[in-house]
Amino acid sequence: MSETYTFTFMKEVSSLLHAADGNPFPMCVQCGTCSGSCPVAAYMDYTPRQIIAMVNAGLKDQVMESNTFWYCASCYQCTVRCPQDISITELMYALQRYSIWKNRYKEGMIGPAFSEAFAKTIVRTGRTFEPILAPSYIFSFKMREFFQEIQNATELMLKGRLPILPPRIKRLDNFKRMIRRILPMGGAE
Amino acid sequence: MKEFAYFPGCSLEKLAISYHTSTLETSKKLGVKLQELEDWNCCGSTTYFHIDELLAYTLTARNLAIAEKTGLDVVAPCSACFKNMFFTAAHMKEDPDLAEHINFALEEDGLNFSGNTKVRHLLEMFAQDVGPDEIRSKVTRPLEGVKVAPYYGCQILRPRKDHEEVENPRYFEDLLSAIGATPIEYALKMRCCGGSLIISSRIAALSMVRNLLQCAVDQGADMIATACPMCQVNLECYQQSVNQEFGTQFAVPILYFTQLMGLALGIPKKKLGIGKELVSASPVLAAL
Amino acid sequence: MTNINIFEPVIIGFTCNWCSYRAADLAGTSRTKYAPNVRLIRLMCSGRLDPTFVFKALANGADGVMITGCHPGECHYLEQNYKAMRRFHLMRRTLQGLGIEPARVKLVWASAAEGAKFAHEVTSFVEEVRALGPLNWGSGENGHVTELKSTPQEALA
Amino acid sequence: MEKIGVYVCHCGTNIAGMVDVQEVAEWAAARLKLRGVIVARDYKFMCSSLGQELIEKDIQELGLTRVVVAACSPHLHENTFRTACKRAGLNPYLCELVSIREQVSWVHTDKDVATAKAMAVVSGGVERVNFQVPLEPMKVSIHPDTLVVGGGIAGIQAALEIADAGYKVYLVEREPSIGGHMAQFDKTFPTLDCAACILTPKMVSVGTHPNIELLTWSEVEKVDGYVGNFTATIRKRARYIKTDLCTGCGICWEKCPKKVVDDVFEAGMGTRKAVYTPFAQAVPKYPVIDRPNCTYFIKGTCKACEKFCPTNAIDFTQEDELITVEVGNIILATGYDTFDAKRIAQYGYGRLPNVITSLEFERLCNAAGPTNGEILLKDGKTKPKAVGIVHCVGSRDKHYNEYCSVICCMQGLKFAHLVHERTGAEVYNFYIDMRTPFKGYEEFYQRVLEEGTHFIRGKVAEVNNAARNKDEEGKLIVQVEDTLVGVQMRIPLDMVILSVALEPRHDSKETAHRFGISCSADGWFIEKHPKLDPVATMTEGIYIAGCVQGPKDIPATVVQGAAAAARALGKIHAKEIALEPFRASVDEAKCSGCRICNDLCPFNAILFHEDRMVTEINPALCQGCGTCVAACPAGAISGTGFSNEQVIAQIEGLLLLNLDRKVPA
Numbered sequence A: 001m002s003e004t005y006t007f008t009f010m011k012e013v014s015s016l017l018h019a020a021d022g023n024p025f026p027m028c029v030q031c032g033t034c035s036g037s038c039p040v041a042a043y044m045d046y047t048p049r050q051i052i053a054m055v056n057a058g059l060k061d062q063v064m065e066s067n068t069f070w071y072c073a074s075c076y077q078c079t080v081r082c083p084q085d086i087s088i089t090e091l092m093y094a095l096q097r098y099s100i101w102k103n104r105y106k107e108g109m110i111g112p113a114f115s116e117a118f119a120k121t122i123v124r125t126g127r128t129f130e131p132i133l134a135p136s137y138i139f140s141f142k143m144r145e146f147f148q149e150i151q152n153a154t155e156l157m158l159k160g161r162l163p164i165l166p167p168r169i170k171r172l173d174n175f176k177r178m179i180r181r182i183l184p185m186g187g188a189e
Numbered sequence B: 001m002k003e004f005a006y007f008p009g010c011s012l013e014k015l016a017i018s019y020h021t022s023t024l025e026t027s028k029k030l031g032v033k034l035q036e037l038e039d040w041n042c043c044g045s046t047t048y049f050h051i052d053e054l055l056a057y058t059l060t061a062r063n064l065a066i067a068e069k070t071g072l073d074v075v076a077p078c079s080a081c082f083k084n085m086f087f088t089a090a091h092m093k094e095d096p097d098l099a100e101h102i103n104f105a106l107e108e109d110g111l112n113f114s115g116n117t118k119v120r121h122l123l124e125m126f127a128q129d130v131g132p133d134e135i136r137s138k139v140t141r142p143l144e145g146v147k148v149a150p151y152y153g154c155q156i157l158r159p160r161k162d163h164e165e166v167e168n169p170r171y172f173e174d175l176l177s178a179i180g181a182t183p184i185e186y187a188l189k190m191r192c193c194g195g196s197l198i199i200s201s202r203i204a205a206l207s208m209v210r211n212l213l214q215c216a217v218d219q220g221a222d223m224i225a226t227a228c229p230m231c232q233v234n235l236e237c238y239q240q241s242v243n244q245e246f247g248t249q250f251a252v253p254i255l256y257f258t259q260l261m262g263l264a265l266g267i268p269k270k271k272l273g274i275g276k277e278l279v280s281a282s283p284v285l286a287a288l
Numbered sequence C: 001m002t003n004i005n006i007f008e009p010v011i012i013g014f015t016c017n018w019c020s021y022r023a024a025d026l027a028g029t030s031r032t033k034y035a036p037n038v039r040l041i042r043l044m045c046s047g048r049l050d051p052t053f054v055f056k057a058l059a060n061g062a063d064g065v066m067i068t069g070c071h072p073g074e075c076h077y078l079e080q081n082y083k084a085m086r087r088f089h090l091m092r093r094t095l096q097g098l099g100i101e102p103a104r105v106k107l108v109w110a111s112a113a114e115g116a117k118f119a120h121e122v123t124s125f126v127e128e129v130r131a132l133g134p135l136n137w138g139s140g141e142n143g144h145v146t147e148l149k150s151t152p153q154e155a156l157a
Numbered sequence D: 001m002e003k004i005g006v007y008v009c010h011c012g013t014n015i016a017g018m019v020d021v022q023e024v025a026e027w028a029a030a031r032l033k034l035r036g037v038i039v040a041r042d043y044k045f046m047c048s049s050l051g052q053e054l055i056e057k058d059i060q061e062l063g064l065t066r067v068v069v070a071a072c073s074p075h076l077h078e079n080t081f082r083t084a085c086k087r088a089g090l091n092p093y094l095c096e097l098v099s100i101r102e103q104v105s106w107v108h109t110d111k112d113v114a115t116a117k118a119m120a121v122v123s124g125g126v127e128r129v130n131f132q133v134p135l136e137p138m139k140v141s142i143h144p145d146t147l148v149v150g151g152g153i154a155g156i157q158a159a160l161e162i163a164d165a166g167y168k169v170y171l172v173e174r175e176p177s178i179g180g181h182m183a184q185f186d187k188t189f190p191t192l193d194c195a196a197c198i199l200t201p202k203m204v205s206v207g208t209h210p211n212i213e214l215l216t217w218s219e220v221e222k223v224d225g226y227v228g229n230f231t232a233t234i235r236k237r238a239r240y241i242k243t244d245l246c247t248g249c250g251i252c253w254e255k256c257p258k259k260v261v262d263d264v265f266e267a268g269m270g271t272r273k274a275v276y277t278p279f280a281q282a283v284p285k286y287p288v289i290d291r292p293n294c295t296y297f298i299k300g301t302c303k304a305c306e307k308f309c310p311t312n313a314i315d316f317t318q319e320d321e322l323i324t325v326e327v328g329n330i331i332l333a334t335g336y337d338t339f340d341a342k343r344i345a346q347y348g349y350g351r352l353p354n355v356i357t358s359l360e361f362e363r364l365c366n367a368a369g370p371t372n373g374e375i376l377l378k379d380g381k382t383k384p385k386a387v388g389i390v391h392c393v394g395s396r397d398k399h400y401n402e403y404c405s406v407i408c409c410m411q412g413l414k415f416a417h418l419v420h421e422r423t424g425a426e427v428y429n430f431y432i433d434m435r436t437p438f439k440g441y442e443e444f445y446q447r448v449l450e451e452g453t454h455f456i457r458g459k460v461a462e463v464n465n466a467a468r469n470k471d472e473e474g475k476l477i478v479q480v481e482d483t484l485v486g487v488q489m490r491i492p493l494d495m496v497i498l499s500v501a502l503e504p505r506h507d508s509k510e511t512a513h514r515f516g517i518s519c520s521a522d523g524w525f526i527e528k529h530p531k532l533d534p535v536a537t538m539t540e541g542i543y544i545a546g547c548v549q550g551p552k553d554i555p556a557t558v559v560q561g562a563a564a565a566a567r568a569l570g571k572i573h574a575k576e577i578a579l580e581p582f583r584a585s586v587d588e589a590k591c592s593g594c595r596i597c598n599d600l601c602p603f604n605a606i607l608f609h610e611d612r613m614v615t616e617i618n619p620a621l622c623q624g625c626g627t628c629v630a631a632c633p634a635g636a637i638s639g640t641g642f643s644n645e646q647v648i649a650q651i652e653g654l655l656l657l658n659l660d661r662k663v664p665a
């Protein structure tokens, strides 16, 4: 099968970056420093370098179908080492945002659901609260992982390290209006 | 006396309560005044960048603006919070358009951030602003013979590119030496622990935890000292899972560096939250 | 200059033969684009810059003057650019006295290797002067000069 | 009124593509008629012989008294058109070249705007040329001696070429011996000649050549003067050896009890004594005493060397000596430094013992090196079974040096071959791109491929010792993405060689400044023209050769050394040189004796006559910077070629168009 080069995807993605100028991923020389440094590379469908090449080549479907950017741990190891000064981590964030907005991600991914749940909590209360986060993603766990989580939670509870009620900030109204100046709230409200 | 604005971050409220209490105790002992920000909000950790970059900056900018009102530099004990604050401040300084947009939103809460507040991580604050000499002079119970692996993790250091020390910093080691402990040298001290992956890609995260524990234990560590609640939880809570997954036998206590400092400064264990950890540190500390 | 509505400032740039003129050459050979509002004069050294040149340029219709030379410590004539720097500060004070914004005169250091910097400085200076607006200073009788007054022979006499 | 001809060049499409050259010429003929323009033409290539003939013909037939050429930068073709004018009988300085290529067509994007600017530039040139006066170039004689600074292969080659041609050379070298980096190597790519075998004969020739005065352990401190007539002050550091008595027998360094780690020649891999020559074939053969490390100088006792020296050549009372030499030309060949691999902490250099640099490896496999040429691990006995060679360490990286260091791909291949041949170990080359241009290089790559070296395309991310399994225990682990497969690899190795970047000498900026030439932001010395004159500098009489100009291999270094010598010889043969007659002079009648100008000249060209209370400028010393001209409040100083009238006229010309436009329609 052959593909055609298109550059619209690359441009779409760069426009999602706060500073696309300072993050010139078309300048990537495919040296592989990022992927060599990445602690998660072994678990990714494509290495970060391959994702950059695919973005530059316009292979949108393959990129969206990959788990790579959801598996990125935001550790910035790639970013500080890239000889071309490309912020690969920021690109991964941009792909995550793109994926959520377009509602397109690899089947079975937990990352998107978790991110949304986490974000909704903050927007509602101003703070995070672990227990109410759990239900939104825990169903996608396999049985053993599920029990591991329950076990962890119980132990933490016994040590007094899990809160019972969600904390709230005081000026919540102002806070919500502040957020509305940044983005339309949509389903998060 | 040194004084800082203090942004504890969500985790320190409960999950990392011992980090919070030990921070307050050690600061008091060292004559550092920490003034908690009034009505701070969650900074969004890394997750918010997945949803909306601008919103992520705004959430952090709100805290920065509150800090700026105090006229003090702000310290954050959590590496993710620190990174968010550090770079939000930096980006807003570089990019007036971004600053304007964000300050427009902050108006709703009567706030404004002009970019003048300096952001420090708690570890930097103790290890660099207070300094090892000052700490050494206050130590009453040096942690002699305890071999501690200093764990920097990711976001204390990265993605700052402007200095070459991001690949081999030494200040955590210096701080441990100052309290009489023996810092061990191990290659993965700045390698990511996979904290943010435990939900989305569990097996990757577990293997990252395993590699870290393995490397520290191979180099003879009795325990690991962390400077971030995410790292602490990740390295500690998932040891069981790692052992199940890989057939290993890890039982490495993971303490906050502030707890170790507190011990050396003669603060009672209880006040430092020692005993709340899931992998008990008692066997190691008993030798003292 | 094609769009009548936008004010296009005219800038006279003084360059030093050894560094900034070469930086301009380098910008050219590297095809680095910059604002076309600047016209350059080659001097052997920034130290050659006589303040009357600047006043002459502004009087004859330039809206800004850019003075460029080697970085401090790198002057081809060892230290003459320091002298240019001192003169530059005096000149700005004089301009202020005459009621002209000192920001219409800019001093830039650019080495022979800094073609990109040169181009960037030109473009940003053009924007700065554009923001200040037209100067219209002393442009001869009834504000217009259509022919230079002195013929070469007159001037030499 | 002058009769001026204006010639607008198309430069193919270089100019004509962005500037309406015909319109410019027509405009000049019409609008500038009052200013003296009697003819204006455009032509495809002005610098071609036909273009030049066009000008010559107009001078002769129309009686032009001034010429303005609007074309490329004067730095390219000013001389061409001046010479053309001269051929036609016009004083060459009555020709003005204005740039509408570098300053207009190549940097702007709107044809109308560019055309208008070109017109302004032309009219500036016309006004300026009106005030130009005929000048005669200043003739100065060329001193036949040459100073060569730096005794690496570049300096050696240059010195020998000139000395063989029969002229005297002073060769100044900072270290105790000449030879430079090449002397440290075992074999040289691509032919694998033994470095010493090809270098030593040349070094010996330098040492014995009647025309070469070799000044090692010396440095140039100061340079005055100008082309043909430089005066250099050289510090000959105290050697504490009477060179007329010393036979180079070596007894002193054999007996000296003080061992010192040799960071220069042995790259820290070996030791030398406090009295030493860096290597056995050193030229000159006599040693130096390294004062800061000598026990006698530290504690006041020892003198073992003095006791045992059979010829009483040791002399602890020597002092540094300053000598001055007069030379006509100077060749700079001070070479390069290597990148400090500690700066890339993730490669473990300095922490992990078997991570070494390329220069250290050269010593390791040199038969005269610390292991007698055996490739061994740091324990001094184990042969490595697996060796990795990391490319681009500190090169091609925005954090360190953006440029490619040119030699290290080939050097990596050379190492692969040597490791293979001497240890039979598995060898891995980790590269981003294999760069093997030039004669015989790709063939060498083929040979190394045939030998079974592994080539992994990927920039190494890190080197550590954090074993994850049995195979990795006790090994260095290279973590890298094999980008051709798209998989992150961990490769356990015994030795890792870092191919460090070539960098400008740490003091290159000071050196450049001392000799009055410029260096790039990186620190490499800047050549006069990157393609057409890579050996000259902007300063007449000063040439550069070898790695001072930028990273290069030995063949290219030798070529440049020889080329620099040829340029100096050309000057020497000509015996004199014509200098631009741009000089300042004082009109004594106008000088008020205020003395404001007196301290302004860095070349001490300005002198004050107390008796007459007037200032005078010595034209031989004046370099024509014009600073005093600008400073004189009485307007008593003028500069030929850059008078106030000329510059003012040019300003008026440049702005003529604007004045026109201000006229209401």
Ligand SMILES: Cc1cc2nc3c(=O)[nH]c(=O)nc-3n(C[C@H](O)[C@H](O)[C@H](O)COP(=O)(O)OP(=O)(O)OC[C@H]3O[C@@H](n4cnc5c(N)ncnc54)[C@H](O)[C@@H]3O)c2cc1C
Residues within 6 Å of the ligand: D149, D150, D151, D152, D153, D154, D155, D172, D173, D174, D175, D178, D179, D180, D181, D182, D185, D187, D188, D189, D190, D218, D219, D220, D333, D334, D335, D336, D338, D358, D359, D362, D407, D411, D414, D505, D511, D545, D546, D547, D548, D552, D553, D554, D555, D557
């Ligand atoms: C590891 C390695 C392996 C290489 N292998 C090969 C190879 O196999 N084949 C090949 O073609 N090329 C090879 N090269 C490249 C080769 O080293 C250079 O091309 C060559 O040495 C350049 O010579 P040079 O004279 O310009 O500089 P240098 O060899 O650096 O000589 C400069 C000299 O100037 C002296 N000096 C410096 N500053 C001053 C001063 N201020 N005053 C007086 N003296 C001064 C220095 O002491 C030195 O003697 C290799 C390079 C490296 C790093």
Ligand SMILES: Cc1cc2nc3c(=O)[nH]c(=O)nc-3n(C[C@H](O)[C@H](O)[C@H](O)COP(=O)(O)OP(=O)(O)OC[C@H]3O[C@@H](n4cnc5c(N)ncnc54)[C@H](O)[C@@H]3O)c2cc1C
Residues within 6 Å of the ligand: D531
């Ligand atoms: C497509 C292409 C693009 C290039 N672009 C660049 C570039 O952008 N930059 C760059 O640096 N280099 C470039 N080069 C390389 C550049 O062309 C050469 O480096 C350069 O031209 C070599 O010059 P030369 O004098 O050695 O050889 P040539 O240019 O080949 O000149 C040899 C001359 O000798 C004459 N001649 C041949 N045999 C005899 C004989 N028996 N008797 C008398 N005369 C004879 C020929 O007619 C010819 O005039 C390019 C090369 C190519 C092929």
Ligand code: SF4
Residues within 6 Å of the ligand: A027, A028, A029, A030, A031, A032, A033, A034, A035, A048, A049, A052, A081, A082, A083, A084, A085, A086, A088
């Ligand atoms: S490290 Fe940078 S240049 Fe290299 S492959 Fe990754 S993004 Fe591209």
Ligand code: SF4
Residues within 6 Å of the ligand: A034, A037, A038, A039, A040, A041, A048, A071, A072, A073, A074, A075, A076, A077, A078, A079, A088, A089, A092, B192
């Ligand atoms: S930031 Fe993401 S892509 Fe980069 S190294 Fe870390 S996990 Fe890998």
Ligand code: SF4
Residues within 6 Å of the ligand: D009, D010, D011, D012, D014, D015, D044, D045, D046, D047, D048, D071, D072, D073, D076, D077, D101
């Ligand atoms: S004179 Fe200059 S601009 Fe004209 S053709 Fe020659 S190189 Fe090109």
Ligand code: SF4
Residues within 6 Å of the ligand: D241, D245, D246, D247, D248, D249, D250, D251, D252, D253, D286, D287, D308, D309, D310, D311, D312, D313, D314
């Ligand atoms: S100084 Fe004396 S002992 Fe040393 S090499 Fe010369 S002659 Fe021999």
Ligand code: SF4
Residues within 6 Å of the ligand: D255, D256, D257, D258, D273, D274, D275, D289, D293, D294, D295, D296, D297, D301, D302, D303, D304, D305, D306
């Ligand atoms: S006096 Fe100095 S050089 Fe001589 S033998 Fe003693 S230490 Fe060595």
Ligand code: SF4
Residues within 6 Å of the ligand: D391, D392, D393, D395, D396, D403, D404, D405, D406, D407, D408, D409, D410, D433, D434, D435, D499
């Ligand atoms: S020559 Fe090869 S190894 Fe050296 S910098 Fe260039 S590409 Fe890298």
Ligand code: SF4
Residues within 6 Å of the ligand: D586, D590, D591, D592, D593, D594, D595, D596, D597, D598, D614, D615, D631, D632, D633, D634, D635, D636, D637
């Ligand atoms: S500045 Fe002018 S007037 Fe004064 S001494 Fe010098 S030449 Fe004479």
Ligand code: SF4
Residues within 6 Å of the ligand: D583, D584, D600, D601, D602, D603, D604, D605, D606, D617, D621, D622, D623, D624, D625, D626, D627, D628, D629
């Ligand atoms: S023009 Fe410059 S070099 Fe000449 S005398 Fe004046 S100050 Fe000195």
